[in-house]
Amino acid sequence: MKILKSRTLSLFFTVLASTWLYSGLVFAQQIRAVATWPALADITRQVGKELVNVESLATGVEDAHGVPIRPSFVPRLNRADVLVLIGLDDEQTWLPALLEVASNPKILPGRPGYIDCSLGISVLETPIRVDRAEGDVHPKGNPHYLLDPVRAKIVARNIATGLTRNFPQHQQSFEKNLKAYVAELDNWIGRWEKMAAPLRGVKFVDYHPEWVYLADRFGMKLVGSVELKPGIEPTPNHLVELVQQIKQEKARLLIYGAQNPRLPQQIASESGIKVVRLYSGGGNQPETDTYIKWIDYTVRTLVQSVS
Ligand SMILES: [Zn+2]
Numbered sequence: 001m002k003i004l005k006s007r008t009l010s011l012f013f014t015v016l017a018s019t020w021l022y023s024g025l026v027f028a029q030q031i032r033a034v035a036t037w038p039a040l041a042d043i044t045r046q047v048g049k050e051l052v053n054v055e056s057l058a059t060g061v062e063d064a065h066g067v068p069i070r071p072s073f074v075p076r077l078n079r080a081d082v083l084v085l086i087g088l089d090d091e092q093t094w095l096p097a098l099l100e101v102a103s104n105p106k107i108l109p110g111r112p113g114y115i116d117c118s119l120g121i122s123v124l125e126t127p128i129r130v131d132r133a134e135g136d137v138h139p140k141g142n143p144h145y146l147l148d149p150v151r152a153k154i155v156a157r158n159i160a161t162g163l164t165r166n167f168p169q170h171q172q173s174f175e176k177n178l179k180a181y182v183a184e185l186d187n188w189i190g191r192w193e194k195m196a197a198p199l200r201g202v203k204f205v206d207y208h209p210e211w212v213y214l215a216d217r218f219g220m221k222l223v224g225s226v227e228l229k230p231g232i233e234p235t236p237n238h239l240v241e242l243v244q245q246i247k248q249e250k251a252r253l254l255i256y257g258a259q260n261p262r263l264p265q266q267i268a269s270e271s272g273i274k275v276v277r278l279y280s281g282g283g284n285q286p287e288t289d290t291y292i293k294w295i296d297y298t299v300r301t302l303v304q305s306v307s
Helices: 002-029 038-051 073-079 095-102 149-166 168-195 212-218 236-249 262-271 291-306
Strands: 031-035 052-056 082-085 114-116 203-206 221-225 253-256 274-277
Touching: 031 038, 031 073, 031 149, 038 052, 038 082, 038 149, 038 168, 038 291, 073 095, 082 149, 114 149, 149 168, 149 212, 149 291, 168 291, 203 236, 212 221, 221 236, 236 262, 253 262, 253 291, 262 274, 274 291
Parallel strands: 031 052, 031 082, 082 114, 203 221, 203 253, 253 274
Antiparallel strands: none
8 A cells, every 4th residue: 555655656746747847848949039019929929829938028008119128128138039029110219228238149130030020011101311310209100000900910921930030940830820810810800991980081180190000091080190290299389280280170089098198188178179098009908918909999999989
């Protein structure tokens, strides 16, 4: 009896040890991906599935161009196999400094682990000349293309290509997952196009110019932005003009996100425009923790706001 007991115990420990070993192996083999924004992290997860472990640096409520740097970002970037980012200088104000201290040559610009999702995206608001003289944070055109679900299919393709470049042994899995995800997106895009019918022709104002891609997709008309230029706070004159413009054009919605509600509320009280808070990074609440859920929540909220 005693012998049996010790045998059972030793068997138990052998099984336990091999389970630990197995999960350790699986973990060790997982690709370590770091994405700048939650929506990108989710698309990476959809393409990489169980082969990747993905973390997002931003949580989704930060200023689109000013993610506060936390000490935990450095070790995450240091260990990463791949870095998935928006590009077009979207992360220019916070990411390059982090990459410098993270000392991980695999994920530096131009290296295989640097997955720039803007490749092949048709960019809106491309400037005639690149000029940062006044602090413009959109020097390469508008980088907020993730809000267009059709362009998100190119993002998913870029991520699959980037993962394959680094881990060619998993190409088949990435391609299979990509195909399934694009089919799922296509399905949702069809639904969103129907759902967004009431948005067609709706005139709106945004705080930071981050809604042009979504507006373009669903037929909304941008009348103006609270910011004087991308990333530059308004002057009193600009606000007076904006209020006049809202009244003249009968703009119905003012969309803001990470910014202080003070100015949107002031503009609303002077013009009668309806204020809607929507974040342009996704992931900040349970309804927005995947890319598809985030776009769905965004479209639904906008439709409710005009009905
Ligand atoms: Zn921006």
